[in-house]
Amino acid sequence: MTYDVEAVARYLPFLLRGITVTLQFTVLSFVLGSVLGLVFALGRISRNPVLRVPCRAYIDFIRGTPLLAQIYLVHFGFPQMFGYKPVGWVDAVVALTLNSAAYVAEIFRAGIESIERGQMEAARSLGMTYSQAMRYVVLPQAFRRVVPPMGNEFIALLKESSLVSVIGMEDLMMKARMMAGRSFKAFEAYFTIALIYLALTFTFARLLDFLERRIKTNGHG
Amino acid sequence: MVTVENLHKRFGDLHVLKGISLKVQKGEVLVIIGPSGSGKSTFLRCLNHLEIPTSGKIMIDGVDLGDRHTNINLVRRSVGMVFQHFNLFPHLTALENIILAPVKVLGMSRSEAEDRGMELLGKVGLADKRDAYPDQLSGGQKQRVAIARALAMKPKLMLFDEPTSALDPEMIGEVLGVMRELAIEGMTMIVVSHEMGFAREVADRVLLLDGGVIVEEGTPSEFFGNPKHERTRAFLSKIL
Ligand SMILES: Nc1ncnc2c1ncn2[C@@H]1O[C@H](COP(=O)(O)OP(=O)(O)O)[C@@H](O)[C@H]1O
Ligand SMILES: [Mg+2]
Numbered sequence: 001m002t003y004d005v006e007a008v009a010r011y012l013p014f015l016l017r018g019i020t021v022t023l024q025f026t027v028l029s030f031v032l033g034s035v036l037g038l039v040f041a042l043g044r045i046s047r048n049p050v051l052r053v054p055c056r057a058y059i060d061f062i063r064g065t066p067l068l069a070q071i072y073l074v075h076f077g078f079p080q081m082f083g084y085k086p087v088g089w090v091d092a093v094v095a096l097t098l099n100s101a102a103y104v105a106e107i108f109r110a111g112i113e114s115i116e117r118g119q120m121e122a123a124r125s126l127g128m129t130y131s132q133a134m135r136y137v138v139l140p141q142a143f144r145r146v147v148p149p150m151g152n153e154f155i156a157l158l159k160e161s162s163l164v165s166v167i168g169m170e171d172l173m174m175k176a177r178m179m180a181g182r183s184f185k186a187f188e189a190y191f192t193i194a195l196i197y198l199a200l201t202f203t204f205a206r207l208l209d210f211l212e213r214r215i216k217t218n219g220h221g
Numbered sequence: 222m223v224t225v226e227n228l229h230k231r232f233g234d235l236h237v238l239k240g241i242s243l244k245v246q247k248g249e250v251l252v253i254i255g256p257s258g259s260g261k262s263t264f265l266r267c268l269n270h271l272e273i274p275t276s277g278k279i280m281i282d283g284v285d286l287g288d289r290h291t292n293i294n295l296v297r298r299s300v301g302m303v304f305q306h307f308n309l310f311p312h313l314t315a316l317e318n319i320i321l322a323p324v325k326v327l328g329m330s331r332s333e334a335e336d337r338g339m340e341l342l343g344k345v346g347l348a349d350k351r352d353a354y355p356d357q358l359s360g361g362q363k364q365r366v367a368i369a370r371a372l373a374m375k376p377k378l379m380l381f382d383e384p385t386s387a388l389d390p391e392m393i394g395e396v397l398g399v400m401r402e403l404a405i406e407g408m409t410m411i412v413v414s415h416e417m418g419f420a421r422e423v424a425d426r427v428l429l430l431d432g433g434v435i436v437e438e439g440t441p442s443e444f445f446g447n448p449k450h451e452r453t454r455a456f457l458s459k460i461l
Binding site for chain 2: 116118119121122123124125126127128129132136137140141144220
């Protein structure tokens with residue numbers, strides 16, 4: 001049992017190139033998922049069942065099924081059913097976005113519901129419409145409160161994005177699989193990649209701490 | 222200005238308002254008193270449809286609130302409301318609290334809204350607090366900003382729901398002072414309050430709401446000096 005330091009050193013630049021891909025998938029899906037998630041959150045709390053019921057069904061479906069199944073469904077299922085050619089990276093972003101949106105929706109919903117009812121009422125009493133009250137009064141306050149859970153969602157997404165390697169995306173995880181295949185150093189490959197993920201999540205967690213502290217010290221509400 | 226006819230409000234099985242009828246003339250100050258849970262807040266909240274009445278009719282400045290064609294947002298522009306717990310927007314400064322609705326709802330220019338906002342802050346004695354956030358203000362200051370915020374929409378009617386009951390005693394006077402001034406300027410006001418000094422001095426009429434009905438109403442001198450109903454006497458003896 002030996003740990004092949006030399007092999008790790010040789011493959012490290014190769015592995016590190018996967019960081020860009022992993023971050024691209026994570027950031028893109030997080031941004032798109034956040035926008036979509038906000039829409040689902042607003043639908044989910046709507047009093048109109050035509051909006052509320054489908055949003056709720058969507059959120060429950062995504063949160064109740066494995067991401068891996070969702071990725072296969074988007075990449076293999078839909079193209080076969082509707083007869084089009086799958087594009088790997090698009091499907092990866094779509095699957096991660098659709099997945100993240102459901103979790104983000106629940107985060108936003110909790111954030112919105114945590115704002116005292118009096119805020120909405122005060123806004124409405126001034127003649128604002130529901131949308132104006134949401135936009136200018138409730139959401140700005142909710143956004144501050146969701147920073148910590150949104151940060152956690154980003155970190156979770158960063159880790160879960162490793163699943164897109166199963167449809168051939170050359171992210172960090174895929175790089176490790178390739179290294180293992182070529183060098184026959186499975187332990188070195190997967191342990192190194194685990195450390196790289198850890199370094200990334202650790203960095204983002206510290207960044208999040210910093211952000212939270214800043215909001216606490218100079219944020220009102 | 223305000224006409225209410227046979228107003229009922231139920232929350233499920235709970236029958237809170239059991240047929241309220243009253244009229245408030247332009248420029249009149251009506252003070253409503255009554256035990257906790259008697260429906261005072263619910264009544265005020267029906268007047269701007271924060272609660273939808275179960276039945277009955279409410280007319281404000283000639284507009285029937287129950288009419289399908291009535292745009293409640295338009296009515297609310299001209300009906301200011303001041304809440305027991307202020308409900309200031311904590312993410313905005315005092316001045317921003319005041320100008321938000323004029324800018325977003327009335328489409329007023331920011332500079333015009335700020336000029337008017339500063340005028341109103343001056344009127345409530347808080348011109349130096351324009352950039353303070355609500356959490357940097359005392360309770361009395363918060364309530365004065367909240368009054369200025371409501372006034373910024375140039376309302377024709379102001380509703381006050383126990384505006385001083387969440388305040389430390391030493392801050393009550395400053396808020397009542399602002400309200401007194403408003404009354405003198407001719408604002409039509411409906412005030413839920415147990416500040417009897419204020420009611421005696423400022424109110425044109427006082428009304429006791431109990432069990433969801435109007436038990437007694439009259440001018441302050443009649444109401445306090447010579448209450449006709451036993452329940453009024455009992456209630457007054459408890460709070461005076
Ligand atoms: N949204 C609501 N849902 C159910 N019950 C309510 C609601 N609002 C008020 N009530 C009930 O209606 C009654 C009257 O309340 P309220 O108008 O706040 O009384 P007051 O302001 O005179 O103290 C109380 O029993 C209260 O619990
Ligand atoms: Mg009340």
